[in-house]
Amino acid sequence: MGNCAVGILMNPASVAVIGASEDQNKYGGRLFRMLLSHGYRGRIMPINPARETLLGTKTFAQIAATPEAPDVAIMAIPQPQVRETIEACAARGVKAAIIITSRFSDAGPEGAALEREIVAIARESGMRLVGPNCLGIISPANRVVLCSSTALAAAGLPLGRVGFVSQSGALMGTIFDKAKELGIAFSHVISVGNQADLELSDFVEFMIDDPATDVICTYIEGLKDPRRFAQVAARARQAGKPWLAVSAGRTRAGAKAAFSHTASIAGDRAVFEAVCREEHVTLLESPLTMMALATSLAEHPKAQIERIAVFSPSGGEAALAADEIEAAGLRMATLSDSTREQLSTWFAPSQSCNPVDTGGRTVGDGPDVVGTAASVVADDPDVDALLFAITTSPTLDRLAADVADALSADASRVPKKPALYVFETGRLADTARSTLRERGRWFSNNLREAVEVLAAWRARSTYTSSRRAERLEHCPREPHEPPAAGVYGEQGARRLFERYGVPVNREQLARDENEVVALAEAFGYPVVLKVVSPQIVHKSDVGGVRIDLYSEAMVRLACRQIRADVAKRAPDARIEGLSVQTQFKGRLEMIVGARRDAAFGPIVVFGAGGVMVDLLPVRAIARAPVEPDRVVELLRRLPLWPLFEGFRGERLDLSGVVDAIVRVSWLAADLADRDFELDINPLMVAGDRCCAVDGRLRIGE
Template sequence: MPADGETRPPQTRPLQPLASLAPLFAPRSVAVIGASADPSRIGGRPIAYALRAGFAGALYPVNPNREEIQGVKAWPSVAAIPEPIDFALLAIPAAGVPQALRDCAAKGAKAAVIFTAGFAEVGEAGLALQAEILEIARAHGIRLLGPNCLGLFNAAIGHCPTFTSGIEAAMPVPGRVGLVTQSGAYGTHLLNMARDRRIGVRQWVSTGNEADITAPECIGWMAASDEIDLIGVYMEGVNDRPALFRALAAARAARKPVVVMKVGRSEVGAQAAASHTASLAGSDASFEAALRRFGALRAKTTEEMLDILYAASLSPLPKGRRLGVLTASGGAGVLIADAAEEAGLSLPALPEAAQTAILAANPLASARNPVDVTAGVLNDFSKVISATSELRGAGYDMTAAFFTSWTASPVVGPKLREALLAGLDGDVDHPFAMICQGDAEVMASWERLGMMTFEDPSRAIHAMGALARLAEAFDAPEETPPEAPAGVSLPRETLSELAAKRLLARAGIPIPDETLATTPQEAADAAARLGTPCVLKIVSPDLPHKTEVGGVRLNVPPLEMETAAREMLESVARNAPHARIEGLLVGPMAGEGVELIVGARRDPVMGPVMLIGLGGVFTEVLKDVAVELAPLSPAQALAALNGLRGAALLHGARGKAPVDVQAAAEAISRLSALAAADPDGFESLEINPLLVMPEGVLALDALIEPRKE
């Protein structure tokens, strides 16, 4: 295991076809090694669950001390089972797992779940034991889930090799949601919460240590499954980046929403994730960039993840971000409007004709949007029909309706339902959130109409905002990644600023017209030729931070250049006596523009990522930086720039002329292509600043840090 705070690169894993997971999720026969007659014990629960769920395949409990277990014939050993097996469940001490796995291989098993802990999560001895069982599995073509996991279930066929308490009381409600979790206990918690939220979970899998099968592979399986429409994921780290990217890309191509709750955002949380399931946390910002690239959503809380899964399981995706609001409370309308702004939804006013029609039917209403029908409609529900019909006719992409506890009233509830359905012509054909109160059956009755139900208006609106983001991600055009610059490769040694900039120039990124001088006199001659105040910099591969040793001077007049150059050489010699000096860089002062900081960094888990931000206080104090996966197309780079909080500065804020944002996007794209072409050959590439002018850009300084072995 890595020490606290240390990051270990993901393992190189052989690419396995998704079909290799079929014996795991849909076996025809199951052997339970360590089977128990007690349905409350770890080795007994899977048998009890399978019997209750009606598993149609063959079930072979293995226990040398029993002739039958829970009414099923038991076998003294795996070898004694008369037929081949597809799948093995191992609920035995860690020391016995290697031999048991060999026995299962001899019976033809192609998948196995290992409940047992005591492997990579406990230290070097456990890591060695995990390596041993993985070697056995690969030698015999067995896919391993775990060890140290709670297993899985597939409700469609009653396959329940798990000891989770999440299905102890009842199997999940019917549905088409898949859940993938790297934590068994928290995965159980999610499962219980999903059931209480009436989210139909069809498949659930806990991946544990991920010695072989990873969470990304399970996401990929569900993305390809005809039985799953959307996927929820609880992750602590990424052990298989290529599989994650393939899975997310497949889900996006299939228009299947993926909602991920990724923990380990804090340093302490990342360390805890490593000790828990031997996972790698990696950079949180890089992980979020990967989700964004592939159209998946990041949920910060369990509640948020379940809200999005719930909404997406009931509603079609919207065609836009226009929200129509119907309410019996002016206060609720204000709250919803605030939440809509936070969620990025718009509340355009109803057309004048629609407002006139609503007011004609209900003079006390507020008819703009939100439409407040007031409590007066309790006396005449035709006013609800009128308002609902006008909202529907206005073609909003989503509707939110607030009717508090009216839905729970045996008198008012049916009238309200009838009025809303009449106003909708009986067809809920777009996302419709009923914000209301009532018991589970009341809420379920509205859900059967195709409406979401929420008690909290803010949660309802944020869930619909998530649906809008999913729709936009699925509908976004595929961007062609930029090609790597021909004939340009990253160095394996540190370069000086000048050498770094010349490399960037070969990659198509503009740099200033500068002169390398070897003496103060040559520097003076170069300044004289320019005839304007100049920039003077020391050139050394050993001085990435030149200002700290007196290696940068700005606005140097040509007549003062020789003296300034001599003083700079003396200052550098005094402050950095061992630095290799290539010379002095003399160039013109840059013109007006906006400074960007643009860099690429090698994330050890997620690969090369781009960091894009405005210079100065925006980066240092406001942390206004976009993080995106490399490579970026120019369109993607432009979107990242426009997404910065200070983006207005690029477009002419405070009376200043707008700058050439398109040229900046092109330069960022070219830097990203350079990074992506050699993802393991560098630690960081940085342009600081990239000056964006009214026409064009210039890389005024550059730093290339080669890979540290």
């Protein structure tokens, strides 16, 4: 039903404008004029009881007086009138309504209660709502403008292949206006406002199926239904529709929790970003970078970007561009001997390479020189994309247009390969900018922004989809007695880890010093002692751990030191005893944790652990369960990865680490309906094996 309603909203046969007027200082006045002036082909029914006509169009006193039930009603009326207007629309059989009016859930509890009421009224009749507190809809693909933004006052409604859904109406209008200036155009643009009924995912789902949209862009402030977001993202990925997003809250600290490191290092934002990476939703920091990348992807959806060729009429600008490209993790393309030989027809030998300084021509300023050279470079198999860093020059007015025309493969004007244009000059380039707009070509006025587009494209190019995770041998299956709710210290947690096949060292609780010695003798030296107390989370911080104990004397001394240190640093802690453990030494300490994320369900997190858990903050996060190849892919992105490849000698036990992480992810998946947190910290990793030597677990009801 959501998709059907969105389709009607995007291309209604008839529209009622409630609150229509001729006053362009009012929302209703601008809504009415925009709908008329941008070529809408359906029937317009302005609702205004005080006028018989508006701008030559017959009006109706109320929605009940319309000759037919409008497909869509759009209203910009005072908040107290919205409820009765929604009732009237529902009674008239309106299929969908757009509520521009604000002061609902955006204004506090009373507004939120009223918002719930109008949604209930609409749903009872089958009517769907957009908003409240939104700016409406712009659909260039259908010549439909149901929006009051002043950005629409200018003539023209350029049509592109990019769809944009925004939770901010003001940002939607700003981006629409700025995009036109930079040669970027849209298929549909939607402001969803409070998402009281139809939400962002409804419109994204429409665009996945929409033949007029090739790339989807979104501005996200909060997800109404995170699980559905992930499902729709998977649909977009499977359909081959790139989804790009800018999300507010990038710098917001994640949730902190005293119980586990996992909750603090895998907060809500980090999990959201991980889900986006899994489903190939590309997160960007700038809306304009997002739009620029979307425009390029719409033309070259399967392009893999890494190797860049640079053209500039300035050797200095070309050098700066090369620096920016390398700094962004891209690389300058190495031109083939054949390409360089052809370039030498027009340029000096030192300029017949990459970057190409077009100011170093050995021939005249013929209009086809740079364009022809660019076409030759575009044919080079080592070149993935071209960047034109354009500065002031005698041929400035022609250069960009000549290149754009030369690169066009056919009448569609789509270039052979992605081509990005940067104007680092001011008004002198206005004519060149206009010629690019006329050709539907995107450009930037900032070199770094253009390189950010290429870098984000490269990041998308490295994506690999994951296979479905298969349960490993010795991971328990249901029916199996589920673990009881409660807090599990190291002893209880390690028993559950061991049940899932995670390797653990030998351990037992001792109540007094003599029992500690007896266990140490039975286990064999060396041993480790750890304080056991429900009040102590970080044992090392209070002097509660001793390692490298090779004799009875060392064990007895360690017992006394631990009790003395803990009494001094955590005097209120209740000590249940000391954990005696066989000592396992490795070259790397990792943390492997898991928790249930309230939005996306069970997740697993891993990275540097032990005392380095707070100093090396880069972590990998994935939804649970996770399959082994995905774990390896995520490990490769961590700073600790070189240790698995044999950095300074022995390789570490990669297969054992991957196996342990996968098993923890299955434990997390089996706890999906419980609120839980767990840490294995550290997972000690040696050359031939790994071992969980400490852990904690909390399971809710």
